Amino acid sequence: MCVQLQAKDLLEQPIWRTAELIKQSKRHVAAPDGYVSSFIDFIELHGGEIVTAASSCRVTSGFTDWRHLGQMGVDFGWGNPVTVLPLSTRRLLGSDEPCFFLPHSSVGEGKGDGGFKVLVLLSEAAMPGFKIEIDKFCSQEFGQL
Known part of the structure; x- marks a missing residue:
């Protein structure tokens, strides 16, 4: 789960907008074809590499x-x-x-x-x-x- 924002955007937009982006990210994680299964596949392929x-x-x-x-x-x-x-x-x-x-x-x-x-x-x-x-x-x- 990740929301990527510039500090400027985080400070200037209303807090409800940031909260909505976090909620959207959480929904994507829970989806069957979402982040978790994709991350597991990635780790299986690149497990020994540093992930940032x-x-x-x-x-x-x-x-x-x-x-x-x-x-x-x-x-x-x-x-x-x-x-x-x-x-x-x-x-x-x-x-x-x-x-x-x-x-x-x-x-x-x-x-x-x-x-x-x-x-x-x-x-x-x-x-x-x-x-x-x-x-x-x-x-x-x-x-x-």
Whole structure:
């Protein structure tokens, strides 16, 4: 599932348009002749090669939502997990800069409050700009991260 947009288009178009593009992409994935079967065929042919989401782009950002996969309800005999994190992020999602929406940790206060964690992996060069944007966000009325 992939929606490819220029940052300019993402910022300028209404959010409902972006949501509609994501919905269309999800419908295509679920189709019997859609992305999943095509990807399986591709991997069977090119399994040993590196696969990227968009090799023509300088940097590709990938976003994935793990909040509803049910990992926090898994019990291996010693109770539910404390937290959920990807084991490896190297080239995950075919992306240089993957972003994960993860279930809220069960440690500390706020257990089960419906919150979530966001794991963002960025290049070192992108970190100063990201810090500036996060500082702007935190200084607004949205509260602290």
